[in-house]
Amino acid sequence: MQAEFTIAKSNVGHMDGSSVIGRFGNLMARVFGCWHAELSRPFSRNGRAYRKCLSCGAQRQFNVAKWQMQGTFFYQN
Ligand SMILES: [Zn+2]
Numbered sequence: 001m002q003a004e005f006t007i008a009k010s011n012v013g014h015m016d017g018s019s020v021i022g023r024f025g026n027l028m029a030r031v032f033g034c035w036h037a038e039l040s041r042p043f044s045r046n047g048r049a050y051r052k053c054l055s056c057g058a059q060r061q062f063n064v065a066k067w068q069m070q071g072t073f074f075y076q077n
Pocket residue numbers: 029034035036037053054055056057058
């Protein structure tokens with residue numbers, strides 16, 4: 001019983017303000033739309049290249065040969 005109480009208390013301690021605001025901002029970007037202004041560097045996955053929005057996490061395919069993005073943004077967890 002004492003151990004369960006200690007674990008629950010430590011979990012609450014991890015809910016610091018910055019992470020709550022970060023999750024909230026991510027949700028706001030998804031609900032109200034995002035300009036995808038800041039994108040990560042291209043990264044490859046399963047033989048294809050992608051770039052990821054640093055604000056909302058949306059991904060878009062990146063054509064390495066043409067060095068430009070193509071297709072539409074999509075979300076993948
Ligand atoms: Zn975005």
